Amino acid sequence: MHCHNEESMSQISIFGKIIIERMYNEKLSAALEELAGKTEGEIKTDRLTTLVYSTDASIYREEPLGVFYPRNVSDLRELLSFASENRVGIIPRAAGTSLAGQVVGSGIIADMSRHFTHVIEVNRDEKWVRVEPGVVPDELNKMLQKEGLLFGPETSTSNRCNIGGMIGNNSCGLHSVIYGSVREHIIEVKDLLADGSEVVFGPLSADELKEKCRVKGPEGDIYREISNMMEDSANRESIMRDYPERNIPRRNTAYALDDLLFSEPFVTGSGHSLNLARLIAGSEGTLAIVTEAKLALVPLPPRIKALLCVHLRHRDEAFRANLIALKYNPWAVEMIDSRILSLAEESAGQRSNRFFIEGNPGALLITELCADRAEDIMSSAGAMEREMRAEGLGYAFPLVWGDDIKRVWDLRKAGLGILSNMPGDAKPVTLIEDCAVAVDRLEAFVAEVEKMLESHGKDSVFHAHIGSGELHIRPVLNLKDKEDAKLLRVIGRETAHIVKRYRGSISGEHGDGRLRGEFIPIIIGEHNYLLNKRVKNCFDPLNILNPGKIVNTPPMDTSLRYVPGRITPDLQTWYDFTAEGGVIRAAEKCNGSGDCRKSSIIGGTMCPSYMATFDERLTTRARANIVREMLNEVKPDPWDSPEMMEILDLCLACKGCKRECPSG
Numbered sequence: 001m002h003c004h005n006e007e008s009m010s011q012i013s014i015f016g017k018i019i020i021e022r023m024y025n026e027k028l029s030a031a032l033e034e035l036a037g038k039t040e041g042e043i044k045t046d047r048l049t050t051l052v053y054s055t056d057a058s059i060y061r062e063e064p065l066g067v068f069y070p071r072n073v074s075d076l077r078e079l080l081s082f083a084s085e086n087r088v089g090i091i092p093r094a095a096g097t098s099l100a101g102q103v104v105g106s107g108i109i110a111d112m113s114r115h116f117t118h119v120i121e122v123n124r125d126e127k128w129v130r131v132e133p134g135v136v137p138d139e140l141n142k143m144l145q146k147e148g149l150l151f152g153p154e155t156s157t158s159n160r161c162n163i164g165g166m167i168g169n170n171s172c173g174l175h176s177v178i179y180g181s182v183r184e185h186i187i188e189v190k191d192l193l194a195d196g197s198e199v200v201f202g203p204l205s206a207d208e209l210k211e212k213c214r215v216k217g218p219e220g221d222i223y224r225e226i227s228n229m230m231e232d233s234a235n236r237e238s239i240m241r242d243y244p245e246r247n248i249p250r251r252n253t254a255y256a257l258d259d260l261l262f263s264e265p266f267v268t269g270s271g272h273s274l275n276l277a278r279l280i281a282g283s284e285g286t287l288a289i290v291t292e293a294k295l296a297l298v299p300l301p302p303r304i305k306a307l308l309c310v311h312l313r314h315r316d317e318a319f320r321a322n323l324i325a326l327k328y329n330p331w332a333v334e335m336i337d338s339r340i341l342s343l344a345e346e347s348a349g350q351r352s353n354r355f356f357i358e359g360n361p362g363a364l365l366i367t368e369l370c371a372d373r374a375e376d377i378m379s380s381a382g383a384m385e386r387e388m389r390a391e392g393l394g395y396a397f398p399l400v401w402g403d404d405i406k407r408v409w410d411l412r413k414a415g416l417g418i419l420s421n422m423p424g425d426a427k428p429v430t431l432i433e434d435c436a437v438a439v440d441r442l443e444a445f446v447a448e449v450e451k452m453l454e455s456h457g458k459d460s461v462f463h464a465h466i467g468s469g470e471l472h473i474r475p476v477l478n479l480k481d482k483e484d485a486k487l488l489r490v491i492g493r494e495t496a497h498i499v500k501r502y503r504g505s506i507s508g509e510h511g512d513g514r515l516r517g518e519f520i521p522i523i524i525g526e527h528n529y530l531l532n533k534r535v536k537n538c539f540d541p542l543n544i545l546n547p548g549k550i551v552n553t554p555p556m557d558t559s560l561r562y563v564p565g566r567i568t569p570d571l572q573t574w575y576d577f578t579a580e581g582g583v584i585r586a587a588e589k590c591n592g593s594g595d596c597r598k599s600s601i602i603g604g605t606m607c608p609s610y611m612a613t614f615d616e617r618l619t620t621r622a623r624a625n626i627v628r629e630m631l632n633e634v635k636p637d638p639w640d641s642p643e644m645m646e647i648l649d650l651c652l653a654c655k656g657c658k659r660e661c662p663s664g
């Protein structure tokens with residue numbers, strides 16, 4: 001793998017579309033130049049670009065070698081061949097909103113969000129759509145509305161994340177109690193394998209599988225290896241015994257070998273035939289590059305909906321209230337804790353979305369009900385309220401209708417973003433935020449995690465998908481502090497052991513990335529971990545596809561966004577940043593959630609320079625990244641840098657981000 005200290009010269013060369021400001025070594029530079037000559041896509045290796053792409057929404061930071069914007073499949077083929085010859089990793093990237101460092105690495109970033117943005121075909125009768133991976137799900141759903149159809153799985157980031165990223169992470173969200181995750185909606189994917197060959201993974205009958213196993217080359221190798229693996233009784237037993245329980249819908253730890261095993265022909269009567277597209281879902285760009293996906297659609301939900309917003313005196317009441325809510329066929333059951341509610345009060349964009357809150361609840365349980373008639377909703381809500389009151393749960397039960405529903409969900413979805421508003425260097429970090437266990441064991445699980453955190457003198461916020469057994473638990477840690485940085489692994493490991501006792505999953509929807517890869521053997525056992533490595537090896541023998549994610553991950557506490565022990569410089573500024581703790585901490589409030597990547601189709605103001613160009617380098621997030629990077633450099637005038645000039649130059653000072661960015 002290429003490493004930055006191989007840099008041998010520093011100069012600016014312009015070769016047609018490629019701008020190489022730093023020459024790495026002669027061979028690599030010549031290869032990059034050759035690649036640029038062969039492709040229609042643009043390659044950038046200048047410092048501004050590599051710094052902008054050195055983070056996602058996670059705690060990691062690593063400067064890539066360069067960024068490639070492929071225009072077509074043949075560009076990607078050339079990139080794969082370059083990567084194989086030069087042993088350089090390729091990191092397929094969509095909107096870069098991953099929380100586990102999935103798109104942070106030292107190789108070449110392939111930004112698919114710029115040109116792979118077409119909806120290719122909609123089949124209304126058969127209810128499917130064929131899309132390129134850079135399509136934004138909310139934009140797709142706006143388009144599908146007139147057909148009466150919907151792509152079901154959604155994330156809190158669905159107004160800017162991409163289908164490719166959702167497939168990569170096997171995403172799901174608010175309505176997962178109804179729609180499940182991407183894996184349940186993927187019919188077919190067209191992929192490029194590591195050697196550049198194109199394959200279509202889709203459902204196969206037993207006879208078709210036999211046929212595929214006879215194919216020569218990488219595609220046949222993959223089917224042969226998977227079949228051998230699944231037919232071996234020791235492997236079957238190990239997968240059945242050690243993968244997370246099958247009644248937990250959010251099971252994103254490791255490659256989905258349990259899902260493959262429970263398909264025809266390996267387990268008869270399992271309900272679905274073998275489909276490697278389901279393995280690609282959740283594989284985080286480590287097995288193949290998706291260039292097209294055929295996705296199943298569902299009819300639009302019933303016309304009328306309402307949210308029953310149960311106000312609980314204490315957070316712990318939420319677990320029992322959740323079990324009651326789930327009996328009423330809800331479309332979503334979500335929790336917001338009191339810490340997020342009070343932070344929302346300080347967020348200009350979210351303050352008004354607290355309109356329905358009465359008093360000072362310890363937590364809110366928000367249950368979405370849908371029906372064709374308002375009377376049916378009122379009757380369910382009434383019955384639910386009576387049952388909860390009889391159990392001593394809840395003190396206020398406002399029912400929110402119509403346009404106000406979006407405001408409540410906006411408040412809930414903004415949760416992760418507004419958490420970074422917590423003043424000071426200690427922040428609620430992504431680490432154990434993605435654990436999922438069976439709903440009836442969630443209370444006991446949370447109590448154990450809380451006790452473990454207390455033993456380290458830490459507390460946490462708790463919120464989100466209680467209806468599907470997943471609460472986002474974010475311990476408050478100061479990752480600039482060496483002791484807290486050490487706790488990352490300790491807390492991660494101890495949590496993984498607790499999750500294992502509940503046969504849960506440490507990754508429910510956000511993926512393993514480089515954050516949780518280290519803990520996968522704890523969850524699925526060493527034998528299954530070795531099977532995962534075999535899968536990676538048969539798809540990607542040279543380890544060029546997003547290396548260091550899911551398997552063979554680097555130590556999870558390396559390449560962190562903040563260097564533990566480094567003092568944050570205290571800079572004098574014209575404007576007063578006292579409230580934020582100085583200008584650098586103001587920039588650090590950006591956690592990379594990427595809200596500034598939404599397009600004009602979605603609406604709002606932030607960020608006009610991105611809306612006009614679809615260039616990541618012209619997002620508010622990019623500006624925060626560069627300001628943070630430059631001001632942390634030790635030099636006489638840290639403001640004086642060409643990168644700072646360039647990144648701020650196209651900011652229109654419209655202040656759209658002041659209102660719309662959840663980090664303020």
Ligand SMILES: Cc1cc2nc3c(=O)[nH]c(=O)nc-3n(C[C@H](O)[C@H](O)[C@H](O)COP(=O)(O)OP(=O)(O)OC[C@H]3O[C@@H](n4cnc5c(N)ncnc54)[C@H](O)[C@@H]3O)c2cc1C
Pocket residue numbers: 056057091092093094095096097098099102103112133154155156157160161162163164165166167168169170171172173174283284285286288289290291416417509510546592593594
């Ligand atoms: C505030 C916030 C809230 C979030 N809420 C949710 C939530 O509710 N549910 C949820 O599931 N997630 C959530 N996430 C995580 C993240 O937004 C989602 O997982 C999202 O689907 C990632 O999409 P993306 O376009 O940003 O992908 P990226 O982060 O760019 O990529 C995700 C993965 O997909 C791979 N990939 C991308 N394109 C391709 C391709 N063409 N071929 C192969 N691999 C590819 C990448 O290599 C990477 O491993 C949240 C994140 C934030 C910051």
Ligand code: SF4
Pocket residue numbers: 605606607608609619620623650651652653654655656657658
């Ligand atoms: S002020 Fe306007 S143009 Fe500048 S970063 Fe914020 S939203 Fe974008």
